[in-house]
Amino acid sequence: MSLVLDSGEITRALKRISHEIVEHNHGTDSVVLMGIPTRGSFLAARIASILASIESPIEHGYLDITMHRDDLRLRPPRPLAETVMPASGIEGKHVVLFDDVLFSGRTIRAALDALGELGRPQSVQLAVLVDRGHRELPIRADYVGKNIPTSIKETVKVSLSEIDGKDCVEITGGER
Amino acid sequence: MKHLLSINDITAAEAISILDTAAQLQNLTSGTVKKLPTLRGRTVVNLFFEDSTRTRLSFDAAAKRLSADVTNFAAKGSSVSKGESLKDTAQTLQAMGADAIVIRHGASGAAKRLAESGWVSASIINAGDGTHEHPTQALLDAFTIRKHFGPTRSDFVGLKVAIVGDIVHSRVARSNVLLLKKLGADVTVIAPPTLIPYGIESWGVAHSFNLDEDLESFDVVMMLRVQLERMNEAYFPNGREYSRGYGLDEVRLGRLKAHAIVMHPGPMNRGLEISAASADSVRSVVLEQVSNGVLVRMAVLYQLLAGPDQAATGVLA
Incomplete structure (x- = not known):
């Protein structure tokens, strides 16, 4: 197992992503954050509080994408997580989606479908803490905490203090 | 599963x-x-x-x-x-x-x-x-109860539930008793002796022949339909008599706890097991049961x- 991001590095990456979101959208007007459960939700909440301190308060929500997955028939049914819409909705907004790890891109495809059911955002952007490569769909992230080249056999494990008691990103398995 | x-x-x-x-x-x-x-x-x-x-x-x-x-x-x-x-x-x-x-x-x-x-x-x-x-009915009833008494609770310990009426013909009662017991609720079935199934002792729930006895103590009162289509003999003298003893009328409704809810799996025999006023009262969650x-x-x-x-x-x- 090797540590690729420690707590300080995660915090700095999230701060940088926050600044990039402000820069890219020329402020935070009509920007809303949507986290993909489980860990993407915590990242969205953290970015929302960073943005509140460096720019202005911003709405965030959570988007459970389970019912839109394309691998439902490959695994036993999994429990659903909570979907919470931002107070003013997503219609006409610039939506920034958050996930912990960008891998095949299938989760994001499902998220785009789920988002399409909820309304028509002006634009959708994607922020991830880790991009580990091995995409199976034409999807890329707009904001990346850290690019980590991995072998397909390895597992990237993101721990966040809200649920795992500590902040870190580790790689396990495979030969490195 | x-x-x-x-x-x-x-x-x-x-x-x-x-x-x-x-x-x-x-x-x-x-x-x-x-x-x-x-x-x-x-x-x-x-x-x-x-x-x-x-x-x-x-x-x-x-x-x-x-x-x-x-x-x-x-x-x-x-x-x-x-x-x-x-x-x-x-x-x-x-x-x-x-x-x-x-x-x-x-x-x-x-x-x-x-x-x-x-x-x-x-x-x-x-x-x-x-x-x-009728297992999905029991699940939707449990869902409705949970919405009213704590949407995140993982058991029904401490909840008192009365299931009232035509127990003997009711698949809804059987499934509900099984599920409510599984979740730890305190269940009492109430009916005239003719509508209590033989061997009720083996169900593991309390039973009573008197609706008026403990009415104030229940959090949930589940009224059952009198299933006339399954009755090939006389289980009670007539509708009025049944209503007087086991129907949920305004007087009985008024005696319920302030937070108590009234449930009915439908279709209702208004005027028989439940009065129109009770069925349409604010305590009635009958339509919620349908959407749930x-x-x-x-x-x-x-x-x-x-x-x-x-x-x-x-x-x-």
């Missing part, structure tokens, strides 16, 4: 997980989302040998909201009236490609027979078999059908 035939088939944890799923589905479908793509390409057959309004419409809506294809079958107007057997009917459906069969039948055990016979490979959901069980029914049945269909195709438990003959 391959079939849902009886509340006995599921653990308390599995029941709570179905209720949690239903709660998240309520979140998900309360806004603009009316339809989810989850069961696209799956076929759900509603196989109804007995009349039904709520249950059939509810399963129909639940399957459609998950994008499944739905085939409705009613015994009336089908070859059943020409004498076709359950086996042949089921195998016809199987040949047409059914992933789940929702069955209601007048004979107790019909769903189990279908699931265990090896006639079909589909998942079987019991939507009421004779006077035996769709969510709970979506959750059940999701649990049974979303995963990989499961090999049939019985070998196909």
Whole structure:
């Protein structure tokens, strides 16, 4: 197992992503954050509080994408997580989606479908803490905490203090 | 989980997980989302040998909201009236490609027979078999109770529930007793002696012949329909007499706890087991039960059908 991001590095990456979101959208007007459960939700909440301190308060929500997955028939049914819409909705907004790890891109495809059911955002952007490569769909992230080249056999494990008691990103398995 | 035939088939944890799923589905479908793509390409057959309004419409809506294809079958107007057997009917459906069969039948055990016979490979959901069980009704009732007494609680310990009326003919009562007990609720069944089933002691719940005795102590009062169509002898002298002893009228309604809720699985005999004023009062959650029914049945269909195709438990003959 090797540590690729420690707590300080995660915090700095999230701060940088926050600044990039402000820069890219020329402020935070009509920007809303949507986290993909489980860990993407915590990242969205953290970015929302960073943005509140460096720019202005911003709405965030959570988007459970389970019912839109394309691998439902490959695994036993999994429990659903909570979907919470931002107070003013997503219609006409610039939506920034958050996930912990960008891998095949299938989760994001499902998220785009789920988002399409909820309304028509002006634009959708994607922020991830880790991009580990091995995409199976034409999807890329707009904001990346850290690019980590991995072998397909390895597992990237993101721990966040809200649920795992500590902040870190580790790689396990495979030969490195 | 391959079939849902009886509340006995599921653990308390599995029941709570179905209720949690239903709660998240309520979140998900309360806004603009009316339809989810989850069961696209799956076929759900509603196989109804007995009349039904709520249950059939509810399963129909639940399957459609998950994008499944739905085939409705009613015994009336089908070859059943020409004498076709359950086996042949089921195998016809199987040949047409059914992933789940929702069955209601007048004979107790019909769903189990279908699931265990090896006639079909589909998942079987019991939507009421004779006077035996109606598990999705118990689940939707539990969902409704949970919404009123703590949406995140994982048991019903400390809740007092009265189930009142035609216990002997009621599959709703049987499934509810099993589930409520599993979740730790304190259950009392109340009915005239003729409508209490023989061997009630073995149910593991309190029973009483007097509705007025402890009415103030209940958090939930579940009224059951008097099933006149199943009554081939005199179980009580007449409707007025039944009403006076076991009907929920305004006086009894007024005696309930401030937070108590009144439930009824429908269809209601207004004026018999429940007065119109009670049925339409603010304590009545009858219509909530109906909308919750769709969510709970979506959750059940999701649990049974979303995963990989499961090999049939019985070998196909």
